[in-house]
Amino acid sequence: MHLLPYSLALSCLLSLAHDHALAAPSPSSSPLPRSIPLLRRSRPHRNSTELSEWLRNQKEYLEAKYTNNPQRKRASGMNLITNQNADSSFYGSIAVGTPAISYNVILDTGSSDLWLAASDGVSTNDDGIPTFDSSASSTFTDLNTSFSISYGSGAARGTLGKDVVQFAGFEVDSQVFGVVTQVSENLLNSPVSGLMGLGFSSIAASGATPFWQALAENDGTLDSPLMAFQLTRFNDVNGAQDLEPGGTFNLGAVNTSLFTGDIDYQDIPDGQEGYWIQELSGLTVNGASVSVGSGSAAYAAIDTGTTLVGGPEDVISDLYAQIPGSQALTGQNAGYWTYPCDTTVNVTLRFGSSSVSWPVSNADFLLEQASRDTCVGAFFALSTSGTSAPPWIVGDTFLKNVYSVFRASPASVGFAQLSDTALKMNGALGAAPSPTVGAVAATISGSSANAGTDRSSSANGATPGAVLGSTLGMWVVALVSGLVGGSMLLV
Structure with missing residues (x-):
């Protein structure tokens, strides 16, 4: 079999855009879980040159994100999940300042900093990116x-500030959070204004305590110190609009209507509380087992800011060896594989000591159709050798198939089977909720380990899928809606 012609080969490659609508219920006497409906953006169509370049950028971006991100001393707290570019990309909206103004941000469990494009440096009159004007906020x-x-x-570069969020x-x-005045070309695309990292503070470039962690560490604010995601699938739906309902994000409690059975929690390995790390303990392809090693050699970051699944080259090669007719791409797209489109591929992943294997459906494994008969797979080889980065990055290709829960205490990640209610949302076209700003149920004071000191913060690759087309196999084309305050509780 030949390599597919690049003109067709990667023209559809990654079209994953998910968005969230953040909804904030009205205040109550006791803390309540908050739900955020997620939105999805339809896949962009690329010619062969664009697709080839896109594939290369996704791989390089993910490697840079994890291999150059120094981990500070462990701080108490947990990393909450963010879905970014699974099917397209997922992002949510936040409200900042006084008076409060809403902004769309990538929700990313693979990083820990919040930043927004500033009105005095990033935006132009025609790029459509909403920007933060610090002079307009009295706080x-x-x-x-x-x-x-x-x-x-x-x-992205700028300065640190603090405000009501x-x-x-x-x-x-x-x-x-960072007020960014300089951004590389194509780092942000309308309507996204920045990124909210949901990892642990130990990997925050700013040294600041992430929003979720400030809440989790404040006793009595959240019913439970956790966040949860249910993501929809539209990558196999013709006629999907730029914005579609993308699922539900919950903060402080799980949504029992979106999963069935128990949540299978596996603790984060000792000392690894920076990313949401799990040990990959099992991998099958159409029923055939593929060896993944053990211990740190099989550590995986569960990353909502990443679209695809990246792993060690030898394991990924063994995976495709189980798919007849598969072939490795070369050149700038080395690390990706193609296979016959008429082949059904069902992958399962198992984590930690669990006996449960979780699926990756054929619809999600098929990343893009490269030619009439040839498709590109959503698992690719990731180079992290010689660094402290985990060898596996597990993104939305997997997370669309499960209900995912990120729990602060004990620090763990849990998965559960999606309910019929959740599954019926896949491919169900609908209107995207509109951002709103409203009352909040609980307010706390934030804190930062290093903010306010005169130093330069730098985290190479610390921001996963927050930038359009910058995170592993996903376009950070997140479209958020339904900001704080609305009543868009999806049940």
């Missing part, structure tokens, strides 16, 4: 501290 404080985040395909019905009144 903004400039911390006079430089801030820098680098990606494989670019960088609302998200999913909760508020942190002094959240530290």
Whole structure:
């Protein structure tokens, strides 16, 4: 079999755009879980050159994100999940400042910093990116501290500040975040204004406590110190609009209507609380087992800001060896594989000591059709050798198939089987909710380990899928809607 012609080969490759509508219920006497309906954006169509370049950027971006991100001393707290570019991309909206203004941000469990494009540096009159104007907020404080985040395909730079931030019905009144005045070309695409990292503070370039962690560490604010995602699938639906209902994000409790059975929690390995790490303990392809090793050689970051699944070259090669007719791509797309489109591929993953194997459906394994008969697979080889990065990055290709829960105490990740209610949302076209800003159920003061000191923060690759086309196999074309305050509780 030949390599598919690049003109067709990668013209559809990754079209994953998910969005969330953040909904904040009205205040109540006791903390309530908050739900955020997620939105999805339809896949972009690329010619062969664009697709080839896109594939290369996704691989380089993910490698840069994980291989150059220094991990600080462990801080108490947990990393909450964010879905980014699974089927297209997922992002949510937050409200910032006084008066509160909503912004769409990539929700990313693979990083820990919040940043927004600034009105005095990033945007132009015609790019359509909403920007943050610090002078318009009466509660903004400039911390006079430089801030820098680098990606494989670019960088964002600016300064740190703090202000009131609302998200999913909760508020942190002094959240530290980056106000970005310089962004590499194509790092942001309308309508996304920035990124919210949902990892642990130990990997925050700013040294700030992430929004979720500030809430989780404040006793009594959340019913339970966790976040959960249910993501929809539209990558196999013709006629999908730019924005479609993308699922539900919950903060403080799980949504029992979206899963069945028990949530299978597996603790994060000791000392690994930076990313949401799980040990991959089993992998099958159409029923055939593929050896993945054990211990740190099989560590996987569960990353909502990543579209695809990346793993060690030898294991990925063995995986495709179980698919007749598969072939490795070369050149700038080395690390990706093609296989006959008429082949049904069903992959399962198992984590930790669990006896449960979780599926990756054929619809999600098929990343893009490259030619009439040849398709590109959503698992690819990731180079992290010689670094402290985990060898596996498990993104939305997998997460669309499960209900995912990220729990702070004990630090763990849990998966459960999607309910019929959740499954019926796949491919169900509908209107995207509109961002709203409203009352919040609980307000706390934020904190930061290093904010306010005169130093330069830099985290190479610390920001996963927050930038359009910058995160592993996914376009950060996240479209968020339904900001804090609405009543878009999806049940």
